[in-house]
Amino acid sequence: MALLGDAAWGAGPGGGGTGLAMSGAYTLAGELVAAGGDHRTAFAQYEQQMRPGVAASQKQAKEAGPFLAPLTEKKLRQRNRAYRFLSKRLVAGVFVRLTERSANALKLKQYT
Ligand SMILES: Cc1cc2nc3c(=O)[nH]c(=O)nc-3n(C[C@H](O)[C@H](O)[C@H](O)COP(=O)(O)OP(=O)(O)OC[C@H]3O[C@@H](n4cnc5c(N)ncnc54)[C@H](O)[C@@H]3O)c2cc1C
Numbered sequence: 545m546a547l548l549g550d551a552a553w554g555a556g557p558g559g560g561g562t563g564l565a566m567s568g569a570y571t572l573a574g575e576l577v578a579a580g581g582d583h584r585t586a587f588a589q590y591e592q593q594m595r596p597g598v599a600a601s602q603k604q605a606k607e608a609g610p611f612l613a614p615l616t617e618k619k620l621r622q623r624n625r626a627y628r629f630l631s632k633r634l635v636a637g638v639f640v641r642l643t644e645r646s647a648n649a650l651k652l653k654q655y656t
Pocket residue numbers: 548549550551559560561562563565
């Protein structure tokens with residue numbers, strides 16, 4: 545049995561779950577074809593290909609989760625103030641770089 549997407553590694557808020565779900569589907573399909581349908585080999589390769597990017601996303605989500613979904617009213621207000629600040633043109637680039645860090649952590653293999 546193989547798991548994909550959130551069922552496999554639900555990183556949580558800030559972990560780029562959609563990208564992981566899509567690249568996981570691509571990688572699993574690619575490895576099944578590359579292994580000629582031998583699912584034991586394909587599943588092991590799938591795990592090996594995905595794990596580094598998944599680990600990076602989970603690490604980022606651990607840091608981003610409490611910020612994106614805070615538990616107290618005070619922290620919600622702080623987050624909203626931070627959002628307003630981060631939306632300013634000058635600092636928006638930092639936010640984009642943080643997002644891209646996890647989005648680009650996974651290097652997709654080319655399957656022919
Ligand atoms: C509020 C919120 C904001 C998010 N923002 C982002 C974002 O900005 N960027 C990002 O990359 N990710 C984001 N995510 C995460 C992203 O949505 C998930 O990581 C992604 O949807 C996972 O895809 P999936 O296919 O694994 O699971 P899902 O999208 O959850 O799909 C699972 C599907 O299975 C169906 N299902 C469940 N049980 C059964 C059953 N027994 N039989 C049949 N069908 C069943 C469900 O109805 C659902 O349609 C966000 C998530 C939330 C909740």
